[in-house]
Amino acid sequence: MCHDKVRRYKKALFTKDLQLNKAMNMIRQHQLAEVFVQEYVKSSDAPIAKEEIVELLEHKDAEDDKVHLAVLYASPLGYEVPDGLGLKTFKPIQELNFKDDIKNITHSLDGGKNKVNYSIRMGTPINFISAVSKNPYVLHFIGHGIKHEHCEK
Amino acid sequence: MLENEDGSGQLISSQKLKMILDVCNSKLEVVFLSSCYSESEAEVLLNAGAKHVVCIQKTKKVMDEACIKFSRSFYQALFSECRTPCESFNIAQQTLSISQGLEGQSALFIMKTRNSIKEEHKCGNFTLFRGKSCRVDKYTKGIRLINNLPTRPEPFIGRNNDVRQVLQHLKKGNRLVTITGEPGIGKTAVSKAVVHYLKERDDELVKNGIVFLNVVSCASLPQLIHTFNSAVEEGDLQQLIMKVEKKDTMQVFKEVLKFIKSLDMLLVIDNAEDLMYIDRNILKEFLEIFMHE
Numbered sequence: 001m002c003h004d005k006v007r008r009y010k011k012a013l014f015t016k017d018l019q020l021n022k023a024m025n026m027i028r029q030h031q032l033a034e035v036f037v038q039e040y041v042k043s044s045d046a047p048i049a050k051e052e053i054v055e056l057l058e059h060k061d062a063e064d065d066k067v068h069l070a071v072l073y074a075s076p077l078g079y080e081v082p083d084g085l086g087l088k089t090f091k092p093i094q095e096l097n098f099k100d101d102i103k104n105i106t107h108s109l110d111g112g113k114n115k116v117n118y119s120i121r122m123g124t125p126i127n128f129i130s131a132v133s134k135n136p137y138v139l140h141f142i143g144h145g146i147k148h149e150h151c152e153k
Numbered sequence: 154m155l156e157n158e159d160g161s162g163q164l165i166s167s168q169k170l171k172m173i174l175d176v177c178n179s180k181l182e183v184v185f186l187s188s189c190y191s192e193s194e195a196e197v198l199l200n201a202g203a204k205h206v207v208c209i210q211k212t213k214k215v216m217d218e219a220c221i222k223f224s225r226s227f228y229q230a231l232f233s234e235c236r237t238p239c240e241s242f243n244i245a246q247q248t249l250s251i252s253q254g255l256e257g258q259s260a261l262f263i264m265k266t267r268n269s270i271k272e273e274h275k276c277g278n279f280t281l282f283r284g285k286s287c288r289v290d291k292y293t294k295g296i297r298l299i300n301n302l303p304t305r306p307e308p309f310i311g312r313n314n315d316v317r318q319v320l321q322h323l324k325k326g327n328r329l330v331t332i333t334g335e336p337g338i339g340k341t342a343v344s345k346a347v348v349h350y351l352k353e354r355d356d357e358l359v360k361n362g363i364v365f366l367n368v369v370s371c372a373s374l375p376q377l378i379h380t381f382n383s384a385v386e387e388g389d390l391q392q393l394i395m396k397v398e399k400k401d402t403m404q405v406f407k408e409v410l411k412f413i414k415s416l417d418m419l420l421v422i423d424n425a426e427d428l429m430y431i432d433r434n435i436l437k438e439f440l441e442i443f444m445h446e
Contacts, residue, residue, distance in 0.1 A: 067289055068232070068279065074155050077313035077350075079162030092313040093162060097217040099353060101187065104225040106288075112233030115284030122354050123155045125163055133177040137279050138185065138231070140224065144154045145188035145209065146164060 068116045070131040071105060073098040074123030074143035098142045105140065154188075159321045160313075160350060167197045174201035182279070183207070183231075183238045187224060189214040195265045205238040205276075206265045219258035223249050232286075237276040239264065302365055305349045306342035315343045316350060323347075323358055328444055331425075341423050348421060362418040369424040374402045374432060381409050385416070403434065410442045 078092040102120055109116045119136075121127040123143055131139060155163040174197075181203040186194060188209065195208035207227070209215045226248040230241035242264040249259035266274045315332075322330045332340045344365075351359045366384050371377040413420060420443075422428075428435045 068281070069228070074162070076154065076156040076162035077160040077317050079154065079164060090161075090314040090317070092311070097221070101217070101221045101224060104221050105228055106286075108225050108229040109232055109286040112229070112286065113283055114232055114235065114281040114286070116232045116281065116286040117289045118286065119290035120288065121290055122158075124158055125155050125165070128155055129173055129177065132174060132179045132181070135177075135179055136181070138183040139181050139203075140185040140187065142187045142220070143156070144162070145186070145190040145194070146154055147190050147212075 066117060067119050067131075067134050067136045069105075069109070069118040069138045069140060070134065070136040071102060071118065071120045071140045071142070072123035072128060072131055073102065073120070074141075076144075093144055096142065096144065101142050159324050160317045167193060170194060170197050171201050174198065174203075179203075185224065185227070187220045192263065192265075195263075199265055199267055204267055205242075207242060208263055208265060209261050210263060213261045215261050216255065216258055219249060219255045219261070222252055222255060223259075223262055231279070232281065235278045235281065237278050239266070239274070239276045302348060302352070302363060303345050306339075306345050309342060309346055312339060312343055312346065315339075316346045319343060319347045320350065328446070329440070344421050344423065348419070351419070359419045361416060363421070364413065364416075364418050365421045365423070367423040368427050371427065371431060374406060374435065377428070377431060377435065378402065378406050378409055381406075381413065385413060403438070406435065407438055407442065410439060414442055 073096075075096040075098050076093060078090050080088040081091050083089045106118070106120075109118060119131065119134075121131065123141065155165055157163050179202060181198070183205045184195070184198050184203045184207070186198075186206065186208040190211055190213065191208040192211035195206040198206045223245045227241050227245035230236040230244040231238060234241075236244065242262075246259050246262060249255055249262070266276075319330055319332065332343055334340050348359075348363055348365060350356075352363065364384055366380060368377060368380060371380050428439060
């Protein structure tokens, strides 16, 4: 490890939590890469640069934070519809069995060998925007669908 | 339809949906719309950049059980077996078509892709690493329930608006919400429904727990203290009562109330008017302690 890098890590270590985390990750990535290169060179003739390993690990760390599946559920008690007299009436809606749906999804994820990061949140407008902006692989929405003409009103 | 925090539905038009997706610059690989008539929304999602959308035919309703079964086998194939979204969809559809009682439901599910021509559509599997799946959002690992939450009122018909109104008051930050009405009209049922609604959604309001108390059988102050004490069942509270045992019962009651307040839970008192019949000062003390933050 060159002196510059060591100095950079030391500097980063004295900063706030986020930076500390990043620094620790960088150190970990370089250490892992070092070990990997040594082991790889021993067992194979194919040359592999340490930087390549670091790049892979950086990619993996980014993957670790990624939300793969965002589940949103919305089972409102009802919704307001215009009554034709300038007022709104509250129209009740049948409750959805979202708990069982979520339980089944998490069960199928927990039973697998792959690491899937998932989030489960109530389908409020804010949570919807937040889930979409995180760019998950899959967005799962459990909710009531309304025939299109109602929605446009 | 989305859901507001007060339990009311929020209809979202196709234009607004598209606008949100455009602003967020989302690149969703798969969207699963587990809701009836969702084909129209699927088109919007595809236009906004989603690669695959699983939805229900435009004019059709779907059973809850069918959605549950379908999504389970879909995600098993997609994440556990690392299949492509299209393969996973076919597997889930086949699974549903051989499920007893749900055979007819499998055709209701459709997978829409950005390239409608099959030859042009390229579908890959996700990059996943070995490890244990985990939930990444902040959530309460099971709401702490105190004094055995009563069962959900069943059937519960025509009271959803009452539940919504109670939720609206709670969400506004009101520290005391009173439900009044004629005997037998269903005040208890509404309060139970409110509590179940919040609990099912791991709501922030009940993050520290729920205490549901019925004070109807309390005829004296010591009995009331006993009811509160046995409801909370906290070791700290027992010690506290022991400390103030030699003082008067009202002092003990005040300490108990202060302790319950410190737990920062949602406290539901059924038949609260009975507090007045025991001793007028009880209600006064109760309000004085609980109304101030």
